[in-house]
Amino acid sequence: MATEKTEVVIVGVGAAGGILAAELGKAGMKVIGLERGPRLATSDFTPHDELRYFERQELRPSVKRQPVTWRPNTNARAKPLPVLNYGNQAGGGTVHYGAVSWRFHEDDFRARSRTIERYGVSAIPEGSSLADWPLTYGDLEPYYDRAEYDLGVSGKAGNLEGRRIEGGNIFEAPRRREYPLPALLPDQSGVLFEAGARKLGYHPFSTPRAILSQPYQGRPGCTYCGFCQAFGCHVGAKSSILVTKLPEADKTGNFQLRTGTMCYRLNSDNSGRATGVAYYGPDGSDNTIEADLVILAPFIYDNTRLLLVSKTAKFPNGFANSSGQVGKHLMAHITPRVFATFDDRFVNIYMGPSAQKHSLDDFNADNFDHSGLGFIRGAQISVSPADLEAGPIGAAMSMDPPPGTPRWGAGYRDFLAKYFARHAAIVAQTENLPYADQMIDLDPDVRDQWGLPAPRLTYDWRRENEITRVEFMARKLEELGRAMGATRVWRGRMGPGAPGAHHEGGTRMGTDPATSVVNRFGQSWDVPNLFIVGSSTFPSMTGFNPTLTIQALAYMSADAIVKRYQSNPGPLV
Numbered sequence: 001m002a003t004e005k006t007e008v009v010i011v012g013v014g015a016a017g018g019i020l021a022a023e024l025g026k027a028g029m030k031v032i033g034l035e036r037g038p039r040l041a042t043s044d045f046t047p048h049d050e051l052r053y054f055e056r057q058e059l060r061p062s063v064k065r066q067p068v069t070w071r072p073n074t075n076a077r078a079k080p081l082p083v084l085n086y087g088n089q090a091g092g093g094t095v096h097y098g099a100v101s102w103r104f105h106e107d108d109f110r111a112r113s114r115t116i117e118r119y120g121v122s123a124i125p126e127g128s129s130l131a132d133w134p135l136t137y138g139d140l141e142p143y144y145d146r147a148e149y150d151l152g153v154s155g156k157a158g159n160l161e162g163r164r165i166e167g168g169n170i171f172e173a174p175r176r177r178e179y180p181l182p183a184l185l186p187d188q189s190g191v192l193f194e195a196g197a198r199k200l201g202y203h204p205f206s207t208p209r210a211i212l213s214q215p216y217q218g219r220p221g222c223t224y225c226g227f228c229q230a231f232g233c234h235v236g237a238k239s240s241i242l243v244t245k246l247p248e249a250d251k252t253g254n255f256q257l258r259t260g261t262m263c264y265r266l267n268s269d270n271s272g273r274a275t276g277v278a279y280y281g282p283d284g285s286d287n288t289i290e291a292d293l294v295i296l297a298p299f300i301y302d303n304t305r306l307l308l309v310s311k312t313a314k315f316p317n318g319f320a321n322s323s324g325q326v327g328k329h330l331m332a333h334i335t336p337r338v339f340a341t342f343d344d345r346f347v348n349i350y351m352g353p354s355a356q357k358h359s360l361d362d363f364n365a366d367n368f369d370h371s372g373l374g375f376i377r378g379a380q381i382s383v384s385p386a387d388l389e390a391g392p393i394g395a396a397m398s399m400d401p402p403p404g405t406p407r408w409g410a411g412y413r414d415f416l417a418k419y420f421a422r423h424a425a426i427v428a429q430t431e432n433l434p435y436a437d438q439m440i441d442l443d444p445d446v447r448d449q450w451g452l453p454a455p456r457l458t459y460d461w462r463r464e465n466e467i468t469r470v471e472f473m474a475r476k477l478e479e480l481g482r483a484m485g486a487t488r489v490w491r492g493r494m495g496p497g498a499p500g501a502h503h504e505g506g507t508r509m510g511t512d513p514a515t516s517v518v519n520r521f522g523q524s525w526d527v528p529n530l531f532i533v534g535s536s537t538f539p540s541m542t543g544f545n546p547t548l549t550i551q552a553l554a555y556m557s558a559d560a561i562v563k564r565y566q567s568n569p570g571p572l573v
């Protein structure tokens with residue numbers, strides 16, 4: 001058993017952990033990063049190995065060795081989730097993500113107050129723990145700007161310091177300057193979506209993505225090959241942590257990355273202060289790091305699990321959990337979708353960056369009047385391949401065939417042959433509300449390869465507010481498909497209540513230590529030398545993908561640590 005000392009230990013070197021590693025290293029702090037997976041390189045993604053990355057999903061955690069279980073309610077027996085949507089290597093999810101990079105709206109940070117102001121308190125569904133964030137968009141705007149320019153995001157501004165600009169997202173919150181790179185080029189599905197949405201009076205735009213539309217900071221522009229989601233980029237045009245912040249952290253000389261290391265416990269002393277972490281090495285050895293500052297950034301499941309397994313006499317319900325809030329308020333995106341086929345043209349949707357190619361924001365957040373609709377909050381709508389992660393052929397096959405077309409045999413073969421290059425999916429990514437009983441705890445029956453209890457999710461999206469919203473969005477998607485000129489439009493099947501994409505919550509931030517786990521900087525209320533970073537701290541979710549916001553928060557935490565905490569360790573206010 002080895003024991004070493006450092007100033008800062010970061011658990012999980014992904015979207016958030018990679019930023020903290022570089023920023024704290026640049027400030028002269030000695031940092032060790034623990035990462036359970038390997039460190040891959042751009043050369044690992046050449047040639048495009050569809051078997052490894054699409055079929056075997058090698059960049060994701062193994063559902064057998066690293067299970068996360070799910071049950072719809074506390075009476076049901078939990079089963080392992082069939083696919084895990086997060087990272088398992090240095091760079092985390094940013095290595096194989098779709099790179100869709102949104103700033104949240106101003107009202108996303110105050111969803112509760114905004115709802116009450118516009119529709120009255122009764123509009124908030126009974127039992128929902130919808131809460132405002134302890135910070136505003138204005139507080140985070142400088143860090144969004146930094147993330148976009150540091151990492152490299154392509155897009156077109158729709159709101160420059162309050163001036164609305166057609167062609168960009170006119171619903172976006174005000175930004176201080178343009179994106180660092182022009183928007184990526186649209187493919188045929190984007191061209192059709194743009195025209196159809198305009199016909200209906202909506203405001204479509206090219207989805208902002210952390211994929212370079214032109215050479216930037218020594219990296220080449222996108223080749224439009226289509227191997228983004230589930231894949232690492234073979235030229236390094238995707239702005240993953242692997243090609244952005246990790247090289248920067250290396251250069252500081254203050255950062256050591258330990259790959260193949262699994263943190264299994266947070267250590268503390270009798271006063272309740274964090275003293276470091278315990279981890280298993282790649283050879284199975286049991287090791288300890290003593291650190292002045294502990295930063296948790298291993299994604300929401302391990303943020304929660306590590307706190308719950310690290311109980312002490314002072315914190316019998318889990319480390320830093322005197323509020324009893326750890327594990328609560330789990331949220332996930334649910335994605336109703338329709339399929340559209342085109343008899344008169346090729347769409348070739350498998351070309352170009354794969355995720356959420358072209359979008360509209362007219363029905364997201366509180367961008368539209370919800371009076372009388374029976375639900376609050378909205379969804380981001382986009383045109384996408386039928387399945388982002390199955391490669392061109394698998395994607396087409398994952399499309400539910402239209403009513404009347406068989407799922408097998410000659411009829412199915414003919415359908416696929418005809419529509420392989422002539423189809424699109426139109427998808428709504430809905431904002432689902434937090435509820436205290438949507439939660440993560442420890443599964444008493446299932447353990448992972450290290451012997452740790454699996455994180456267990458209790459979650460069912462089928463609540464009245466959510467079902468009504470899904471139905472509203474599905475009708476909008478059908479309308480869009482028809483306006484795009486599709487010959488046929490039909491709905492995809494909806495899942496059984498399991499959480500969909502982008503899991504968030506579990507260690508929510510707030511202003512009150514009695515109802516939240518961390519403050520706006522991700523600093524634990526109970527343990528000031530413990531910071532928790534990632535979407536586990538989000539009090540509400542929005543219809544947008546989370547990662548740029550996770551990263552803006554990581555820059556904000558790093559700034560607070562370097563400029564304030566370092567000289568005066570203690571609670572930040």
Ligand SMILES: Cc1cc2nc3c(=O)[nH]c(=O)nc-3n(C[C@H](O)[C@H](O)[C@H](O)COP(=O)(O)OP(=O)(O)OC[C@H]3O[C@@H](n4cnc5c(N)ncnc54)[C@H](O)[C@@H]3O)c2cc1C
Pocket residue numbers: 011012013014015016017034035036037084085086087088089090091092093094096097098099100101102229230261262263264297298299300302355389502533534535545546547548550
């Ligand atoms: C296929 C796919 C597509 C996606 N597309 C998008 C998108 O287009 N836009 C978007 O905004 N988001 C997208 N996401 C989500 C995005 O990847 C996550 O929001 C983001 O990576 C989360 O950041 P994080 O730092 O919290 O966790 P991660 O980036 O997952 O990093 C956590 C790291 O911690 C490591 N780790 C975990 N537990 C331990 C432990 N106990 N000890 C040591 N190491 C540990 C993991 O191996 C991982 O590398 C996608 C995700 C997937 C999987």
